[in-house]
Amino acid sequence: MAETLPEFAPLAGNERADVCVVGAGMAGLSTAYLLTRAGKSVVVLDDGPIVSGETERTTAHLVNALDDRFFELERLHGHKGARLAAESHTAAIDTIERIVRENGIECDFARVDGYLFNAPDAEPDLLDRELAAAHRAGLIDTLIVDRAPIGSFNTGRALWFPRQAQFHPLKYLAALAKEIVRAGGKIFTGTHAREIAGGKQAHVGTTAGFVVSCDAIVVATNTPVNDRLAIHTKQRPYRTYVIGAAVPAGSVPQVLYWDTEDPYHYVRLQAATPASAGSFSDILIVGGEDHETGQADDAEARYARLEYWTRARFSMIGDIKFRWSGQIMEPVDALAFIGRNPIDHDNVFIATGDSGNGMTHGTIAGLLLTDLILGRENPWAELYNPSRVTLPATTDFLRDTANMAAQYVDWLTAGDIEKDRMVRPGTGAIVRHGLTKITVYRDMDGTFHECSAICPHLGGIVAWNHGEKTWDCPAHGSRFDRLGKVLNGPANKNLHPVESPENK
Ligand SMILES: Cc1cc2nc3c(=O)[nH]c(=O)nc-3n(C[C@H](O)[C@H](O)[C@H](O)COP(=O)(O)OP(=O)(O)OC[C@H]3O[C@@H](n4cnc5c(N)ncnc54)[C@H](O)[C@@H]3O)c2cc1C
Ligand code: FES
Incomplete structure (x- = not known):
């Protein structure tokens, strides 16, 4: 789909803007778009083409059925935190839908149902606990059904989450980039941000020696390149693997599926347009097999296990047409870090730690950072505050820190x-x-x-x-x-x- 993306030139002189956004993925472009809509002048820098980071590799489930479970969010952030998490991800899907509608963006956006089903070794009451927690979080339409709609495999009981969504992120973000430019924003690619300095003389310096002066900086580089340690002790990098299998058109319903295995499997359908009945023209996209980055080197075995898992449940699949891997940043307390960069000037903002929910977290970043930059109240600010300390996550934090420290033994x-x-x-x-x-x-x-x-x-x-x-x-x-x-x-x-x- 790369041909759908507009191309931009590298920065070739100094610039001045209200806000400089570093990174043109889901988080950066969503933020830049919403800032321009709020009347701010924006310069976006990316060292690749736009959407060449993890957003290019996403499977683009748009969900408020968060992958860390609502009962876990309650443990970590309390009832109020879980409710705000559900509310903010719901608002993110609604925002994407609204932007698609207002701009007439053809990006295959579709509201779909989502089904969570048990892995073979799941705790017997897991779905019931999650149902109760999802209801307490405000997702009152969530139900338990007898099975998820897979004709060739009986999943057993499943949790049904209505009004999830899916879309084509490259088509969506190509349109957002054009809207940013139409509103007077500037986008420069092939431009590496080397120096990120907040304060009264805020600016971003590039490897080519040019400077963007600004009032505020948003660092949306997936994992912040301006933060030495504060954030990197609170999130862990994971590799995740995806296969795309041909399936006969119409043989798998267009819904989202997830199981409860750890790491979990995530499944969606990319239907062929136009559909050609009977031909293997739909693509079933299945992901999973995650591991900590740099701590396993067995990609072939992981792709093979993904295929085995898929064939056992979706017996109609044909050839494996695609496979790829990507990186996910897993926050220690399950929610992204969006807000002021810790131990930095007040006008430097970050968006990171978006877990397997980076499409909605990236949109939340746009909504929340726009409010923070405009000095407006936002009910989600504390929940996503990058400086937060989540006491119930202390054990996970210590385990992750020990794992991180163990990596230095390689010396x-x-x-x-x-x-x-x-x-x-x-x-x-x-x-x-x-x-x-x-x-x-x-x-x-x-x-x-x-x-x-x-x-x-x-x-x-x-x-x-x-x-x-x-x-x-x-x-x-x-x-x-x-x-x-x-x-x-x-x-x-x-x-x-x-x-x-x-x-x-
Ligand atoms: C295989 C896979 C499947 C996924 N599935 C889902 C899903 O179904 N649903 C979901 O919600 N999320 C999913 N995610 C997560 C989601 O895709 C990511 O969290 C999201 O795309 C991250 O967007 P981003 O804008 O933060 O980062 P990126 O898309 O990585 O963008 C960061 C940009 O910053 C640029 N950059 C970096 N350093 C510099 C620098 N110094 N100067 C200039 N530019 C720089 C990069 O070139 C890049 O373009 C998935 C992720 C993967 C890998
Ligand atoms: S990523 Fe921190 S030491 Fe390599």
């Missing part, structure tokens, strides 16, 4: 292999060089490319990801392409290049 271990020359063409490996470690990627013509394996964020040791051909940092989820160029924050710099003795 002491041997490399993956002893000799650079044993790296097979088209792959990479970590090699120990004296006291330090080196990434070695060997391209198909045999040339070695070496970088320091030390992550420029806070010194974790990166690991090779065979599935994506990337270097992934297990500490806080930074990722780099095979040649060391940064792909995902929080690192905001490339791996440091090293001259390979093999090439001399």
Whole structure:
């Protein structure tokens, strides 16, 4: 769908705007759009094309049936917090629907039902507890039904969530980008934000040396590249995997499905338009098999398990047409961090930690940050406050911190292999060089490319990801392409290049 996205030029001079938004994914473009509607002048910067981050990889379920369960949200945030979470995600879906309608956006937006069904080892009362908690959170139309509508598999009892939705995020965001520009906003791509400075002289400095001066900055880079540690101790990066299987047109109803396994499976249908009866023209999109970034390197096995799981339940699927993986930031207390960046000036804002609900969290970011920047009250501000301390999440916080600290043990271990020359063409490996470690990627013509394996964020040791051909940092989820160029924050710099003795 990349051809549906408008193209923009890199920043080629200094600019001035009310707000500079860094990152043109769901969160950045939603925020920029709502700010322009509120009368603010906006400059958006992205170091790739627009929508080239995790938003490009999403499966785009739009839900208020949140993936961490309402009884868990009650434990973490109390009854009021769970109610505000349900209210804000409901408002996010309504907002997307309204924007689609007002702008006549053709993005396949559809209201659909959602079904949560038990995994084989689920606690017997899980669905009942979730039903009661969903009702207390205000989702009073939620019901238990005998089974989810899958003809070829009896799910057993399922929770039915009405008025969920799905859409095509690239088509939606392409339209938002055009509306931002129509309203006087400016978008620059291929522009890496290197310096993000709040305060009276707020500005964003780019690698090319240009500056955007502004009154406020929104950092919507999925994981904030301007935050050293405060946020990165409160969220963990996960890889998640997706397959797209051909199914006969009309053989699977257009609904959303989730199970209660940990990690859970998420399923939706992309119906062919126009439908051609009987042909394998619909695509069933199934995700799951998540693991902590940099802590597993078995993508093939995970895709195989996803296919096995899908064939066991949707016996009508044909060939696997697509597969891809992406990154999710899991907050320790289940809700995104949207608001003022901790330990920073009051005019620097972030949106991150959006879990598997980043489409609605990104829209909530637009609504909430617009209010904060305009000095308006917002009932969700405290719930999503990035500086919040959620006491019931302390055990999870300590477990995650221990896991994060354990990743630094890689400083002491041997490399993956002893000799650079044993790296097979088209792959990479970590090699120990004296006291330090080196990434070695060997391209198909045999040339070695070496970088320091030390992550420029806070010194974790990166690991090779065979599935994506990337270097992934297990500490806080930074990722780099095979040649060391940064792909995902929080690192905001490339791996440091090293001259390979093999090439001399
Ligand atoms: C496989 C998968 C399935 C998912 N399914 C769902 C789902 O069904 N429903 C749902 O709600 N959510 C889902 N999510 C989550 C959701 O897709 C993400 O949370 C969301 O897309 C994140 O949007 P974002 O704008 O925060 O980040 P991104 O889309 O990653 O955008 C960040 C942008 O910042 C730019 N950037 C980074 N650093 C810099 C810099 N220094 N200077 C300039 N630009 C920079 C990047 O180029 C990028 O374009 C899924 C995620 C994945 C990976
Ligand atoms: S992401 Fe923090 S050290 Fe690598």
